[in-house]
Amino acid sequence: MLSKLRIVEVGDFISAPFCTKMFADLGAEVIKIEEPGIGDSSRRYGPFFDDRPDKERSGLFIYLNSNKIGVTLNLNTSQGREIMGRILKKADIFVTNISLDQRKKWKLRYNDFISLYPSLIYCSITPYGTEGPYKDYKGFDLQCCAISGTSWAIGDPEREPLQMPLFLCDYQAGINGAAASMSALIGKRKSGKGEYIDISASDVMASYVGSNSILYIFYGLQWRRAGKRAYGSGGFYPYGIFRCKDGYVCIICRTKKDWEGFIKSIGHPDWADDLRYQEPAQIGRDYPDEVDSLLEPILMKLTKEELFELAKKWQFPLAPLRNIQEAIEEPQLSFRNFFSKVKHPKGGSFFLPNPPYHFSNRNRISIRPAPLLGEHNNMFYGDRLGFSPVKLRELREREII
């Protein structure tokens, strides 16, 4: 669907790679540029087979960089930077999340580009943005969780706040970068001009937290961590994680109807008729622990899946807290062909997720495995840029590629 688009990525770890992956998964050509011999740091992150580190067998790298063309280029050299210029001349979008210092060294700042490539869309992703008082601060996912108000709302009330799992801030920054870049492409049709997109991961998370926290702050609750439940049970009850026979479930009732369905599903215990337990809003605000203990013996007799079935029957919101195996074995996913089998030349055969959206006017592309370091050098520099085999050998010997 986006097969005419050409994206160039000088990215590392998650945010920029996931951003360009979203384009690659819809057919765009993504050229991922890595430093010779070193490559993207996610190659060193893992997980690895038998925990044996190998830059060609890192699970995270393999997942994030499928469908991309992989070349190496030494941007520390002037010749490398000259070649980069040739690559950028034909690019529609450039995506990077390397530091401002690194961009300066490699002459990859937007100001280095603007006169040379006036119709290029430059998408920058950094923890705090490239303009502002924190632009030179180092920051990772953990710091974004901290500044955005995310961690404030996760964890036990008397203990340290928690991070989100799996570098979710990085993914959200990448997703917003992709959406903004797509929007800039449409804008370019009207104006003919490229533009500079400055995505700050902490801005992205802070805007999410901002939206969400309004529900608490303006309704007598606090946006603050409260352990396994939402603060004040979200103004109703229950709203949290409960232990059951073989694991945990998440139960959320927001309406009287939800609550009545829940009470019926657990066999309408006698205490449910007690005047003290008629107003879920009151329970959630004043004595949720008490009702949690009343629920405990009932829930501990039932498994996750039994509770899930009861919830469907009695129409109240509940889901098991699935682990990754249970999550991916969900039959709905194979119905929607969510996984594609991909054979990676060194990594083995895997099932990789497809994008979560189906387009009616588009055929599913089969997933091409993530590139080995410099795998497409010959194809790209040779066929595409027209370098002769002699030149290619020379560039390799001088460690330009």
Added chain:
Amino acid sequence: MTLPLTGYRVLDLGRVWTGGMIGYILANLGAEVIKVEHIDNLDNTRLRGKPTINGIKVDGNAIELGPYFHNLNRDKLSITLNLKSPKGSELFKSLVKKSDIVTENFAAGTLTKLNLNYNSLKEIKPDLIMISVSPAGQEGPRSNFKGYAPIISSFSGLELLVGYVGDSPTGMMNFGISDPNSAAQAIFALIAAIYYREETGKGQYIDMSQMEACLVLLGEPIMEFQMNNRIMTHKGNYNRIHCPHGIYPCKGKDKWIAISVESDQAWRNFSRAIGNPSWASQKTFVSQKRRLENRHFIDKKVAEWTSGLLVEDAVKMLVKHDIAAQAVLRVEEQFNDPNFRYRKLHKKVSHPLFGKEVLFNIPWRMSNTRPAIHKSAPLLGEHNEYVYKEVLGISDKEFKNLKKDRVI
């Protein structure tokens, strides 16, 4: 400056966070977004009762006062329309003929029951772009799955990954991350479809699953399971490779600092920043591998250092030495943070009934086509006259009848 979606008309059937957010992003990118509700079928976010400010309930019509609703529906037009009535359905189809995009996040099958799904609508407008976001997709054994954001993230495997080491899972119950995650991915897909239509003239239908939108964030555990048959569990504030990495207490009540030391070079800087104490100069800690093996001890020592400092001072000292460090802020503290102020995270607007309020800008800082907020959310049915009389050309008499019959 012309925004990218100026000239596009969207019929926004979206509800709550996901649906609201998709609509407001389109509106702030320049599209005319018409939010469709009916007095018998209001967006749930209008139904939370009267909001309170400093403990005092705001006076007025509760369905118009919700600040959560305002933030999610800024810059939209509002019409009322009963999609369940035959006349209402017909009116909707007339509107589709004059629109470009339809967005919705009802439970799967809702619009099919009303004969207003994509297959019906594309008869009227062949190049229509329509997106349906549902918890599990429009079809399949689980397509009837319903639930709020934390339900979806529990089902997808995310919530089990949040908790203190050695404890049962804590989860992220306050934070419905699945909703904005879905909306942001949906916007990408939708704008890609618009781009495609501008190229080819063809519209299309996008069927998106929120559960899958969560699962694409789970690449690491998906690969760990396939490679090593290992099921990842929650790990507190640890990190596979950074050490120290965690949230440490500072002076005062509930003050915390988030510190990440990502390399051996950073460790040397960190030791310098904290005054080169003897424990940090131990040869054992020179390598990352050894630091990771001794993380309990290192965490304890780091916490001893941070506990003696105000968080602002600790951050300053570490940042000076190029260490990743940041205060754990309360959401209220966002307003005074210099970086958020500079980058205009917040936008002050005035709502006719609620008064002054603060909305959240779309976090895309762009040199030419930055999305912009102009107004707060519309009142219910505020644009009925404009949409029905001007856009559809309905006569005054017919308009009155539609109101009488509660079609609108």
